[in-house]
Amino acid sequence: MRLVTTASVEAGSVLAKAIYNEKGQILLNVGMVLKEGIIQRLQDLGISYVYIKDSQTEDIICEGTLSDSLRREAIQTIFTTFHDIQKEKKLSSSFVVEKTSKRFSQLVRSLLEEIKSKNELLNLLSDAFTYDNYIFTHSLNVTLYSLAIGMELKLSPKELEILGLGAIFHDIGKLKVPLDVLLKPNQLTKDEYESIKKHAEEGFEILRKVQTIPLLVAHCAYQHHERINGTGYPRGIMGTEIHYFGKIIAVADVFDAVTSNRVYRRAMLPHEGLEILYGGSGTLFDQKIVEAFRLAVAIYPVGITVELNDGRKGIVSGQNTGYGDRPIIRILEQNEERVAPYEVDLKKELNLMILSCDTAF
Template structure:
């Protein structure tokens, strides 16, 4: 039995203790399997904590951060934009704006929820899925920064279109399964300027959208491209999209390499936060996500298995884990909490699923 924040509860978890209202009335009895409407009921009654069983029969479901319908609308909008540029040198700006509005509205409905970064994954073409993922991450950061809706619209459009310049890159370079040659890499880098030129000829887009497209590969230390801008010479929108772009690129499976685990990508962002990226914006990014949400089943380097019971805002890759099984897979009677900030030789090596 473990204590869990209600905000981290997912359908399929089994209650270990009955839940009562403040007046003493039974709300939900023990042994009940949580359903979505039960969780909503708990939130309405301001029940902040619950007790659940952890067992192989428990099958938590991941709650989507955006609906499949809205994701499909965004995917269709970016695909149609690429097709429009190819065929007619134009795109449906209104369709893109509608997609951004829907994404923004859904994300703002759950402003208090930390984003589990696996929630936005979907099986679709890398280029289009990547654009939608970067857009979602950028909007979450914009919402955290309390941007007005007009600025969220600009940020979202720039993020969704950030790779539009790749329409002018040869497909054999884009889909090459191995490392690019020096000449191929030089050509690939031109997608930022190609994209800037593409949108520069369109009516109805704010200038900042084109800046995002041009500058999302600029780096805080001046070692990016195309212009080698330094620090806050780079517009804040572009600095945001740079972080989101790198995170999603690192964790996505590509034709030439598998994606790396989210915690490794986060470690990279933290390390590079004093060089390549705006450190303050990296901190904002980290505060909006939950790599290992409370309730996540994990395996430690020690071989032990357990469940995340707490996290550290400044060290998101090293939460507190309650050990439930020893290194041989046997349940343990006296359970212990392992604070991974205090055991630097230990760490999470895998996320487990209850089956």
């Protein structure tokens, strides 16, 4: 299979991985022939990338990070609880979380078990989802990235569970922001931006009243927009004033935000998102956490076309655990000519680097 943008996919291409809505229900299944109308509909729904079948890469399979059943359970749990919170006031919102906290704790444990059992790099680009309500899928993605970072940093099981809860609830305050502001396709006014910034405090106020979860979970919501040089919000705290979990969720939050399709901009590819993190490493983000993220997450997804520093081009065909930016490449072109496919392992060929990625067909 090959990863291509919906903007460049050709009519008649055959879908190699299913596309889901945010509730985990299949919209388009494997084997669907993509006609012009379907391609346009995918773009309208906010799907930036799809996997298509390709004769040269038909044996390359990209497995999702989560099983379909667990992803559906996770999204449904988040959807039901967050939907109820959107209808309530602060005190009632805390009660909604209180009622479902055990279910969320079990969900975090299930996510941890699944990530550990696969023992491979996290690759969320392998699953295509629509984004009718960005908060739901974003909360799940940030949780998965945060847990992957935490595991790389050797956090204890109890710490991972608290971190996972902090991540899954980190944006709960946004449920109190009007949707027309959250989904505004053009530049926000100063007042609208200030309204969105209040979500960190709103989330803290909701979560701190919940007796069945640690207070640290509330502080994760409070601190995930703080930055180590003091330029974040809502309090402008810096360095060691920010809890380590807040720093982890900050990295996960930014990466998922820039690599997800939004109404006001296209999604970046993972390596572009990593460049954003590297650009802020040591000033905005904790350097050790950014490095742990690089090791735990697939920076170059299976199926993406890449060009190496020696001019060869190919498709990412596999990953090396613990080396998120050093995948295995199936070479298809050399000296600007097609060649019989063969593979090179960037973990072993240290003189080779990926110069660029291409998602055009």
